[in-house]
Amino acid sequence: MELPHGLIEDILEKLPVKSLLRFKSVSTQWKSKIESAYFKKKQLLYSQLQDPDILITNRFEGEDKEHVTRMFTIGSSDLIKLPNVCPVPMPIPLENKKSSICYTYSVCGCDGMICYYNYYTCIYLVNPNTRWLRSVPQAGHQEAALKVMNKMGTWTEDNDGILCNLGFGKDKFTGRYKLVWLYNSFEFTLSNTTVCEVYDFNNTNTWRYVTASPVRIFDEQAPVHLDGSLYWFTDEYITDTKVLSFDIHTEKFHMIAEAPFFEVGEKEIIMCTLNNRLCVSQKEWPKQEIWSLNNSDMTWEKIYSLDLQTDYDWFTDYLPPPCTYSPDVVPCAIPVAVLKNKKKTLVLYYPRAKNPNLLMYDPESRSYDLCFVRDYIVHSCESSFSCFPSLMSIV
Template identity: 45%
Template sequence: MLKRRHGSSVVVGLKRHRSSVVGLLLPHDAVELILERLPVESLLKFKSVSKNWKSTIESRCFKERQLIRRKQSRGPDVLLVPLTWSCDGTDAESIALGSSIVSTVRLPTSSGSRICHGSCDGLLCLYCVYTPSVVVNPATGWHQTFPLSNLQLLCLDMYDKPEDHDFFPMPNLGFGRDKFTGTYKPVWLYNSSHFGLPNATTCEVFDFSTNAWRYVHPSPPHRIYDFITPVYLDGSLHWLAEGEEDTKVLSFDLHSETFHVLCKAPFARDRFPFSHNMFILDNRLCVSEQDSSTQVI
């Protein structure tokens, strides 16, 4: 009976103090290496094991290492993201995520929403010029809506007075991360002349810490091709911009919040704009040029 009681008490002790036993058997560095290999769904559950595990999983360094390991060990998490408008009167967008497991995330967004180019650390940013935008984590279903920018208020004013304008500009929102502070930043960059504003362009950045938009000065002196989606890479957002002789690649550093011309795009201006696009290939910024029935990079 004593052995059985002793044996049962050991089993109970292991169940009640599992994290303590694991901590005694393995150093914390080894535990971190194991956790890095787990999917997001498991990490969310293991945050409740102990305060030490919760602190580790929520740390920025761990998130960055886990993201790198996932990219190295598997293909893209999201292969296809179609947007569908709900017909049941709930006024919500439905996002179907195609990966190893197909899932659907419902969001409080309006009809006509678009997705910023690519994803940033697994986060997607959906926007519409007439309604509040939203950032979503498809893996967990978490999402956060942020308020209208000054640009969107101008678009709403134009929508209410269509007789004053021949067309409605449709700028594209950029979304990226300051790689030094880890802060995520939505960015509007648009041609000022469409709204009767001075300067060539106007730039607005959203600050999640203050939940407010703010202007960035100075904005670039080169008009952008605002129908081409900005692309995020390595802490910067990139646009194609007009030049006197050549098309330019314009870069915005999300840490210093400054613009500079990255390079002159290697193609003739007179063939631009509708035959070109920007994208990321092997962690490099690329521009594609469509020539008749062929497409070259």
């Protein structure tokens, strides 16, 4: 019996990406439909109404030095290997042979695609569900950072200032995707405060410089993408830390709000998105509070308060003798997602803890549940974020 065309489409958009990839073999008509831009957008919109997958990225310490992304779905776990794409061996040797650069990766994501990049050599876009892959030319920041490292001749903690994080987002009016690299200029002996490079897909496919921010950014925090904009903290050593936004459509910077922190100093701060709202968090022992920005009046609302001291066992690998509570051994929790289908349970990630690794926090009972246990050797480039399965790619 033939089903109506619209009904078939409604059924297909609700299926897992893995099934849709197989169903492209059913007929030429189904293949054309599943590969169409219209269907990909429709499938993504439905996916975003469900609970996201949690991606944990890490390089396994094996003989092959493989770079691996583990995709964790609530209830099950699958291992997804990203292509070992960069031809440069690890570590990257410096020209003067005195030292080498740790060959680490960072990751950012948008619409089910992830940007998988090294600070010095390469940038790749990957859809972990479809295995689609695209390379991006080296940015000016990467070339400059490598030159600075070669000039210094060795790796020290002072070099951390050149390890800025890349932003990946979408113009909500045109649908075009862009990469944005905003970094402080002091480390590169430039006269301006910051430098901003933009890579525009579906247009020139080249890196170009745009008017940058007049204030320094806190470059240890990766930029966050939400609703057509990227967000950074201003430099943490400024008295009043603010939130800086970059409109991907107009390519203009704006100071949108002051962070709800009484002090910043050396304390750990986090920026993320939860329930399609911009959120910030700060660990100030013995609490870690999470705030959400109300876009209507640009005010902050406290949505979670974690008691790090009471729940000490969940946040550390062991109790240091003589079993005293020490703020230094408790990592700052990274909010990853709020699960719609589990009473607004908050998923938290702890990058410096060996076990547990990923937790679910129930705000009603103020209780925790172990969500994921790491079964591999930890590497410094590990990160975690939410991702909605999609068929999206960039031509």
